[in-house]
Amino acid sequence: MQKMHILEMKNNQTQTIQPVEKTKRLQMLMSSKNLLVKQRAALLCSTKEYQNIGLSDKDLILKAQLVVIKELTKQIDLLKQKLILIIKPIYPLITATNY
Numbered sequence: 001m002q003k004m005h006i007l008e009m010k011n012n013q014t015q016t017i018q019p020v021e022k023t024k025r026l027q028m029l030m031s032s033k034n035l036l037v038k039q040r041a042a043l044l045c046s047t048k049e050y051q052n053i054g055l056s057d058k059d060l061i062l063k064a065q066l067v068v069i070k071e072l073t074k075q076i077d078l079l080k081q082k083l084i085l086i087i088k089p090i091y092p093l094i095t096a097t098n099y
Contacts, residue, residue: 033079
């Protein structure tokens with residue numbers, strides 16, 4: 001279950017607060033992953049165009065982009081793994097149906 005935090009108020013009332021740090025972290029991870037995916041897709045399109053006009057994979061223009069694509073893929077995979085680590089423990093809670 002998700003941890004709840006109790007906050008003591010000035011007038012001696014208590015309020016239950018849902019932890020928002022994981023939610024913010026999850027949003028930032030998703031945004032970062034999505035941005036990298038878009039950048040990789042753009043580079044993939046340009047490399048295909050270069051290949052279609054006859055540039056060799058050994059050409060510096062193409063070679064540089066392929067190196068960046070490879071690194072973006074690694075970073076996207078790392079972000080996906082981190083997302084899974086955050087989502088996996090709460091997935092049963094958010095998909096459970098209580099009838």
